[in-house]
Amino acid sequence: MFLILFMVSAAVVLKGLSGKNPILNQNASTTKALALAKELVIAHAVTNSVTPGGLSFPDRNSDNNYDGNSDCVSSGFNETLHLLGKWPSLDEQGCGVAVPAFDKPVQDGTGETLWYAVSRHLVKTNGSYPVLNSEILNQNNGWLTVVNGQGTVLTNRAAVVIMAPGGVIQPQDRSGAAPAASQFLEGITINGTTFTNYAVETGDTGFVARPADDTTNDQLIYITIDELMTAVEQRVTGEFEKLINDYRTACTQYPWPRPYIDPRTASDFDSVISTLEGLLPTGTALPSNWGTGCAASITVPPWLTANNWHHLSYYALASATVQSGGTCTPGPGCLTILPPPTNDDKKAIVILAGKELSGQARNTFTGLTDYFEDQNASSGDNTFETKAPDSTFNDRLEVVQ
Template identity: 30%
Template sequence: MLLGIVLSVFIYNMVDPAQASARRQARNEVTLREARDALIGWSVQRTSSAALPNARPGELPCPDMNGDGHEDGSCVAGALGRVPWKTLGIPEPRDEAGETLWYSIAGPFRIWNMNSNVINSDTSGNLTVYQNSAATALTTEAVAIIFSAGASLGTQKRDGAVAPCSTTGTSIARNLCAANYLETAATVNNAVIGGPFITAQPSNTFNDKLLVVTTTDLITVVEQRVARELLALLEAYSTAPGKSCSNNCYTAADKDFTNEEDDSAFRGWLPLCDADPDNWGALGITLPAWLTNNDWWKVIYFAVAPDKTENNSGGTLTVDGAPAHVVLITPGPAPQGAIRPSRTIPRTPTAPSQCVLESPLDSAQAKAYWQQYLSPNDPLNFDHSDNTYATPSSTAYARNRLYVIRP
C-alpha cells in the first residue's frame, strides 16, 4: 500500500508539475509562518529576571550571523542573518531549496543593551518593504522580515570559503554572506543591511520570498500579555491583607499624567509609581522591572469603580451595562506614521520608573491625550467622562481591546 502511495504521488507530481510546485510553495509559506510565530512567541514571554534584568516583552532576538543557530549577542539595526532557531527552540527552519531562513530585525525592537528606548504600544518598527517596485511600499514599519532565500542564482556561491561580502563590506565565509542568498528586484537589494527590502515575482535573477512581521502582528500579542499581568497585579492589590481600606479596594486612578494616584479619580492612568491608599511595595507587591521601565502606564487606559476605591462611594462602574470593578483598555499599535502623545509629552524627571513631579495635564489635556488612544467608534469609552464603558466594536486585529475585572 505504501509503495502504491509513493508511486501515485510520484506519478501525480510527474503529470502535474504545477500542482507539485504549488504544494512546495505552500510548505514554504508554512515554514515562514512557523518562524514568525516562534519569534513572536519568544518576544511575548520575555521577562526581567536576575540574570536578564532589562529583558522585556516585545523585544526580538538578534539574527544568527555566525551560523551556529543562536542569536548573536548584539546586532545593528536592520542586521541580516539566519533565524536563530536554537534560541527560539524550534527545528531548523529550511525553505523549499533547503536553505535556513534569513531574518532582519528593526532597531527599535532589539534588546536593551543595544536599544534602551522603551518598548510598548507606541513603539513601531521602521523597516521598509516594497512590493514589486520601489514606488509601492507594503509597509514602512516592519518589526522584522523573514526571508526564504531559495536556490542560488547567478554568481551566488554558498560554500564556506572566505571571500569579500558586499553585505558586510568585509571578507567572510560565503555561506554567511547575505548577498549569496538574497537578490535585487526593481533596483532594491534585499542583501543590504537595514533595507529597504522588496517582495516581487520570481524571475531568473530574483527568487526571495518574504514574510513581513508588522508592528501590529507583534504589539497586539504583547499587549495581551501585559494586560493580563496588570489584571493580576490589580487583583493582588485588591486582596492584599493589611490594606488601608475595608472594602477590598483598588487604587484610584492617576488623572493628570503624574503616575501618582489622585484621590477620587476613577479613570485615566494606572498609578504604577504611587498607588493609594497603599503603594504597591507596602502591600508586598513587586512590579516587574520591565513594566515600569517601558512606560506601559502611559499607554494602557485604567478605570476603577468608585465604590471599589478607598472612598467606597461615588457610584459603580459598568461595562456593556453590567457591573465591573476595573477596566483596562489596550490601545493597539499607533496607526502607520502616527506619533501618539506618550512619545511627545516631555516629562520630568525622565527616568522611566519615577513619578512625574512637574507639569501635570489639566482635565482637557488628559481627555485629549486619551482620545489619541481610544477609538471614536466606541463613544462610551471615548468620552473619558463617566463610569460607563463598552467592549470595543471593531473586529480589526489592530484595535482597542478591553479587559475587565467583574464582581
C-alpha cells in the same frame, strides 16, 4: 483501442504530475516554514520577559559562522551591518541580560535555514532595548519596506522580514563556513530601481516579494509593526488586569488609583485614598503597598514601568464600597461598559491607550482626550466603551474580575 489510448494518456499525465511533486512539496514546505517562523517571532515579542515587543538580532557571519545564535551588538551598533542574517534559533550572545531567541530552527523546503531581517526599533542597541510601548506606532521612519514584482510598495512599516532562500542560483556559491547574504538571497531591477533582499548590508531597507523564477527564488513573509504591537498590547492589557486582580484576591480589596494627570510629567504613580478613577498605581499602592503585607507576593513587572506602559493606563473602580470588597448594584452603582446589553455590572476596569491619533497632542497635554477616545475620554460617569480599533478609536479595555 480507445480504452488503451485513454490509459496511456492518463499515465503520461500522471507521470508529468508526479515529476512536479517534489517542487510542489518544496513550495508547500516553504510556505509552512514561513508561516511557522512568523508565529514564532510574534510569540517571542509577546512573551519577552525583559521587554515585550523586543526581538532578537539575527545570526550573522561576523563571528565567521552561522551557529544559530543571535549575535547581539554590545557597542558600535550599525543598522546597515547588524539587522540581517540567518534565523536565530538559539540564545543571544553578547547582549547583557539574555533572552532566548526563537527556540527552534526553521528551514525552507530545500533544507536551507531561513533568513531574518529586523527593524532597528526593536533590538537592543548597545546592550539595551529602546523604550517599547504603543507610541512606537507613531514612529514613521526606521521600518523595512517590501515591494512586489512591479515595484509597488506592499508595506513601508515592516518590523520583520523573513525569507526562504531556496536553492543555489548561479553565480551564488554557498561553500565555506559563512558565505555572505548575497550567496543566499537575490534581487531584481524594476523600472531602473534595484531591490535586493540582501542589501541591508549596504543600507537599503527595501525587500522584494515576487514569484520565483530562474533568476530569483527568494520567498518571504513579513510582519508589520502594527500587527506585532496588536499582539503585544493584548499581553500588556492582560498584565494590567492580572496585577489588579491578584491584588484584590490577596487583599480582598482593590488598590486605589492615582488621580489622573499628565502621565509624562507625573512625579509619582502612587495610590490616593478615595480616588475612584485615574492612573494605574505602579508606585506605592494603598491600602497595602506592592510586595508588602497582604500584597507581599505581588509586584509590578519592571518592564511595565521601564517602557512607560503605565503612562498609557487608566484604572477605574465603581465605588469605595467595591474598593473595600463590597458589591455594586447593576446600573448606576456599577461601571457600565458600552455597547449594551448586560454590561452595567462591572466593579473595576483597566484601559490601555493606543498610539496617538489625529487630533491628540500628548506633548501639550490637556486631559484624557489626548490619550483616550469617545466614552473613555470622560470621567466621573461610570461609563466606558470598548469596540474594534480604527483610525479614531484604539483603546483596549479589560474588565477586572
